[in-house]
Amino acid sequence: MSEKYSIEKVFSNEKIEEGMYKLTIKGKFDVKPGQFYLLRAWDIEPILSRPISIHDKDDDSISFLYNVVGKGTQLLAKLKKEDEIKITGPLGNGFQVDKLKGKVALVAGGIGIAPMLLLAKQLKKEDTDLFVGFRKNSKIVDNVEKYVNNLYLSTENGEKGHKGYVTDILKPENYDVVVCCGPEIMMSKVIKMCEKVGVTSYVSMENRMACGIGACLVCTCKTKDGRKRTCNEGPVFLGEELILND
Numbered sequence: 001m002s003e004k005y006s007i008e009k010v011f012s013n014e015k016i017e018e019g020m021y022k023l024t025i026k027g028k029f030d031v032k033p034g035q036f037y038l039l040r041a042w043d044i045e046p047i048l049s050r051p052i053s054i055h056d057k058d059d060d061s062i063s064f065l066y067n068v069v070g071k072g073t074q075l076l077a078k079l080k081k082e083d084e085i086k087i088t089g090p091l092g093n094g095f096q097v098d099k100l101k102g103k104v105a106l107v108a109g110g111i112g113i114a115p116m117l118l119l120a121k122q123l124k125k126e127d128t129d130l131f132v133g134f135r136k137n138s139k140i141v142d143n144v145e146k147y148v149n150n151l152y153l154s155t156e157n158g159e160k161g162h163k164g165y166v167t168d169i170l171k172p173e174n175y176d177v178v179v180c181c182g183p184e185i186m187m188s189k190v191i192k193m194c195e196k197v198g199v200t201s202y203v204s205m206e207n208r209m210a211c212g213i214g215a216c217l218v219c220t221c222k223t224k225d226g227r228k229r230t231c232n233e234g235p236v237f238l239g240e241e242l243i244l245n246d
């Protein structure tokens with residue numbers, strides 16, 4: 001296994017907007033887009049470390065984008081420069097960038113945009129479009145937009161872009177491959193839309209996790225080839241391989 005545990009120092013923990021933070025750690029990290037780390041900024045409670053995708057990396061830092069939803073992410077949000085954070089990773093398979101050939105549509109729902117930044121940076125800008133759906137407008141889109149050719153935005157409240165869901169505006173038939181990360185119901189719809197027009201899709205699953213290293217089987221998802229561990233065989237799966245709930 002190439003993942004490792006280390007104690008790092010927080011370089012910054014920027015509030016992007018209400019409930020959304022970007023945490024940066026300095027150092028050299030050998031990671032792929034779509035992989036994740038288990039983050040821990042506490043000693044005992046909550047018992048489990050929290051899985052968060054790699055949002056961005058450069059030569060001397062790595063960053064994570066996260067929504068505050070419960071105890072663990074509330075504790076992460078309190079971190080300040082120089083505070084200690086324990087990290088284990090990189091974990092999971094990540095995206096195979098060399099398989100994302102031709103015109104690529106990146107489709108993100110809400111915080112599903114987190115792994116898309118590093119992925120977009122590694123794809124050819126002129127061949128990559130981003131479809132993103134939020135409940136309400138989010139500033140984070142501005143950071144990702146510069147790495148893609150076209151941005152198609154939807155908001156459920158109609159504040160910006162198309163009023164409704166991102167699947168209303170996605171046209172998978174215009175692409176060679178579609179990559180999706182977001183709520184399971186959205187990923188299920190995207191997979192079906194792609195299957196209908198014969199386009200390959202990859203999705204990044206965000207199942208609840210415990211050990212994060214393939215030992216406990218808490219994170220399995222249903223595939224045509226039996227149950228697979230999201231933390232180990234995933235989180236990125238070929239869309240047609242998965243059996244998701246609608």
Ligand SMILES: Cc1cc2nc3c(=O)[nH]c(=O)nc-3n(C[C@H](O)[C@H](O)[C@H](O)COP(=O)(O)OP(=O)(O)OC[C@H]3O[C@@H](n4cnc5c(N)ncnc54)[C@H](O)[C@@H]3O)c2cc1C
Pocket residue numbers: 036046050051052053054065066067068069070071072073074111114115205206207208209235
């Ligand atoms: C591989 C992977 C990558 C992830 N990447 C990111 C990321 O980049 N940014 C980000 O903000 N989040 C990401 N998540 C989700 C993140 O791990 C959870 O939001 C976090 O663990 C919640 O911890 P908590 O203690 O704050 O909330 P908890 O108190 O554990 O839960 C609060 C609420 O969030 C729900 N919840 C918890 N975990 C998940 C989950 N995995 N999926 C859906 N709902 C959940 C719970 O059901 C509950 O309603 C990822 C999850 C996985 C498995």
Ligand code: FES
Pocket residue numbers: 208209210211212213214215216217218219220229230231232
């Ligand atoms: S979280 Fe334990 S096997 Fe995946």
